Amino acid sequence: MKPQTMKAATAAKKLGILLAAAPEEFRDREISRTELDELNANPPAWLVTLRADGPHPRDVVAHKLGVSNSGLARAGVTEPLTTAEIKALLEEKPEWLVAERATQAQVHAENARVKQRNAERAARD
Template sequence: MKPQSAAKKLGILLDAAPEEFRANGITRDEFEALQAEPPAWLAQLRAEGPHPRPVVAAKLGVSNSGLARAGITEPLTTAEIKALLENPPAWLVQERATQAAVRAEKQRVAERERAAARDAE
């Protein structure tokens, strides 16, 4: 597995990983070992960051597009994410509301489809 793929599956920023991880591919067994018993560097990256865009978006409760609209292009650390959550700027409040509306609409559509499927039976 390529280092970039492994980093994505592990939820870490490849540039923040140790050189030995970035330089070499890993086998499926090595990947599973990293997941089962993460080494100290992996546990620290997951806990403190810097985090890749999808992880930042998930922790903030917004979409990747919402981060882009807000101009957040660089990886954020856990401390930076906590600071944003403790004192949310206007863009974060708006993007979280947008994300909540999208989730509610998806749920409404799914419920309507389930009801239609029940009626069809």
């Protein structure tokens, strides 16, 4: 039986890394589920470095900055960022970042409120 495989782009997404920054031997082939599990369990040096220093994919950048992907787009951040660039933004606190983090906090608060309301309704029914 042939093992289940995925494209390198899918594996990179699951690993939380930028495909373009991965080594060529990773980018240019299919990755089996077993290999993916092994990379997660025992990451090689290149994966440890990529996860720590970047460059990071958009969703990881957004998460580290505490904003949404849409917030990055509104701010004009289109390129992958390194950990050092993310830290610099967090220290500088540009106006767009402060505004987008506030928006993200409001979204989380509203989601929590709706979840609580739905739980209370379910408890009554």
